[in-house]
Amino acid sequence: MTALITRPVATMVVVFARALTAVRAIWPESGPPMRPCVYFANHSSHGDFILIWAVLPPWMRSRTRPVAGAEYWLATKLKRFIGLDVFNAVLIERDREKRTGDPIARMAEVLDDGSSLILFPEGTRNETDQPLLPFKSGLFNLATSRPEIDLVPVWIDNLNRVMPKGEIVPIPLICTVTFGEPLRLLPDESREDFLARTTAALLSLSPKSQGAAE
Amino acid sequence: MNEARSDLILLLIGTGGFLALASLIGTVLKLRLSPDGSNTTIENLNARINAWWVMVVLIGLAFIAGRIGVVILFAFCSFAALREFVTLTNTRRADHWALAAAFFVVLPIQYYLVAIEYYGLYSIFIPVYAFLFMPIISVLRGDAERFLIRIAEVQWALMICVFCASHVPALLSLDIPGYAGKNVLLIAFLIIVVQMSDVLQYVWGKLFGKTKIAPKLSPSKTVEGFVGGVASATLVGAGLWWITPFSPLQAAGLALTIAIMGFLGGLVMSAIKRDRGVKDWGHLIGGHGGLIDRLDSVVFSAPIFFHIVRFGWSLT
The missing domain is CATH 1.10.287 (Helix Hairpins)
Structure with missing residues (x-):
């Protein structure tokens, strides 16, 4: 029954995001992933997962769930509606002291159900001038728990200029979402090596780093 | 009919x-x-x-x-063009309100003024009022870093993408004796001549192009393409005299003017793309690149065409 409301709302959000940003997906040569996977992306705006969602082929959208902080998305009725009902987010309690369940087990469960995840390994929005914040351990722990799952780096470009933190009116600017080749945890790879490798894979998709390489 | x-x-x-x-x-x-x-x-x-x-x-x-359809179409073209242009500029957080105003206040007002045919205001609204108030909105945030570059870029974006582009639908407001109700054909004349000039320059260049005309700015443009394209676009314009208030000779002269302006506009926009390190303005139009890649020659020729026709033929 709620699908009657959430479907049109989700479509409206995607249409609005597209009208504002003319967002374009850049896929690697192997094309969009065909099996459940974990998209890990840079995080600079609340709209990040909407943009990833908007460029996914429609049949993949309903099987792709963002991982988000429970504290934020359960705070008000509207956020709860958007986060839980419209985008079907996997909500994680970020506070170690207070949390009841194991977030990694929760994410692994969703993958086992055949859905993909959108994960922001920086853990919070990046408001610095650095291209990326240091990754938290979540991505490594998830990869350890499900080593056979593909990890797809996703660079979201320009959305932080569309709506910087604290602004209420978005400005229209062209955004791109660049997907990289999937990675997996190597046997015996240490946490540090794995996080360094995934960070480098994500950074290499940024237009700025590509411009510097040319 | x-x-x-x-x-x-x-x-x-x-x-x-x-x-x-x-x-x-x-x-x-x-x-x-x-x-x-x-x-x-x-x-x-x-x-x-x-x-x-x-x-x-x-x-x-x-x-x-009719009129409303044309105004709305070009308002959307301006929106998409402005979005492509601003994406390539150096704006900072402090410009956020100025940019929001450019998209959601200046652009709609300009097209509203064109729709109600208020020539006295739409011809100065962006060059005077936006020019003064946009930097005021930016300066209130107190960020002086690269300030002149930032405000100049936003003003330039508005002039090209909104002000100049809005002179295409503004052709509808001209009052030409014996031509009432046919102004939409002036727009057709302008667009056909400019775009045919681009296409024919491309064709002539592909067939006979040898001498590069601006190797540093636009390596694909050649003297042969330019001369052949502009000459044949002039003939196309002369051949379209029957849809205009002009004589065949006048139509040829105007076609020559707008084809040359279009070519020079293309060069200017190429130089900006080079400066910004991109090949195309965007990806909106398959095979062509961004909207500005298609619109650049139109925006440079539209105001000139508008004013020549206004002074030469119009009563208003």
Whole structure:
């Protein structure tokens, strides 16, 4: 029954995001992933997962769930509606002291159900001038728990200029979402090596780093 | 059916026939030279022809819808062009409100003024009022870093993408004796001549191009393409005199003027792309690049064409 409301709302959000940003997906040569996977992306705006969602082929959208902080998305009725009902987010309690369940087990469960995840390994929005914040351990722990799952780096470009933190009116600017080749945890790879490798894979998709390489 | 309508429909049928011929040639070339889609020139040619179909259908629908249709179409073109332009600028957080104002206040007001034919205000609104108030909005945030560059870029973006582009629908407000109700054909004349000039420069350049005309700015432009393209676009314009208030000779002179302005505008916009390190303004139109890649020559010729016709032929 709620699908009657959430479907049109989700479509409206995607249409609005597209009208504002003319967002374009850049896929690697192997094309969009065909099996459940974990998209890990840079995080600079609340709209990040909407943009990833908007460029996914429609049949993949309903099987792709963002991982988000429970504290934020359960705070008000509207956020709860958007986060839980419209985008079907996997909500994680970020506070170690207070949390009841194991977030990694929760994410692994969703993958086992055949859905993909959108994960922001920086853990919070990046408001610095650095291209990326240091990754938290979540991505490594998830990869350890499900080593056979593909990890797809996703660079979201320009959305932080569309709506910087604290602004209420978005400005229209062209955004791109660049997907990289999937990675997996190597046997015996240490946490540090794995996080360094995934960070480098994500950074290499940024237009700025590509411009510097040319 | 009145005369303006029948001229317009004749013109749309003619354009459709021309594109059908182009599609036929494109298909034959593809079948003979690139059956597996490996020849990028032919693939790009066909992508361009297909995009032309979409553009002609949109413009045709706007023409049939009349004044409001044309104003809304160009307002959306300005929106998309401004978005492409601002994406490539150096704006900072402190410009957020100024940019929001550019998109959501200045642009709608400019097109509203064009829609109500308020020449006295739409011809100075952006050059005077936006010019003064946009930097005021930016400066209130107190960020002086690269300030002159930032405000100059935003003003330039507005002038090109909104002010100049809005002179295309502004042609509808001219009051030319004996031409009442037919102004939409002036827009058709302008767009056909400018775009045919671009296409013919491309064709002449591909066939006979040898001498580069601006190697540092736009390596694909050649003297042969420029001369051949502008000369044949002038002939196209002269041949379209029957849809205009001009004599054949006047139509040729105006076509020559707008073709040259279009060429020079293309050079200016190429220099900006070089400066910003991009090949195309965007990806909106398959095979062509961004909207500005298609619109650059129109925006440079539209205000000049508008003012020549206004001073030479219009009562207002």
